[in-house]
Amino acid sequence: MKKIEQSELDQITKANSDFAQIKETIANIEIQKHQSLHKLSALQVEFKALEDELIKKYGDNVTINIKTGEITENVEDK
Numbered sequence: 738m739k740k741i742e743q744s745e746l747d748q749i750t751k752a753n754s755d756f757a758q759i760k761e762t763i764a765n766i767e768i769q770k771h772q773s774l775h776k777l778s779a780l781q782v783e784f785k786a787l788e789d790e791l792i793k794k795y796g797d798n799v800t801i802n803i804k805t806g807e808i809t810e811n812v813e814d815k
Contacts, residue, residue, distance in 0.1 A: 740746075791801060798811050 739770070741749075794810055799808050800811055801808050
């Protein structure tokens with residue numbers, strides 16, 4: 738039976754292994770991306786609920802400094 742040279746077999750085996758490893762890395766990154774997008778979506782829903790609660794309590798014509806909690810009335814330019 739004919740065979741390729743050992744050095745050729747080693748090269749193709751290593752290339753195949755490297756290829757599989759990179760594919761697995763990409764798959765893991767995609768899984769993390771998918772999970773992160775779900776978390777982001779949940780946070781957006783939570784943020785919107787909090788925002789709606791604050792608007793109900795303080796009105797929709799204010800700005801709230803999220804670092805200090807200070808509320809300032811928005812002034813309309815005329």
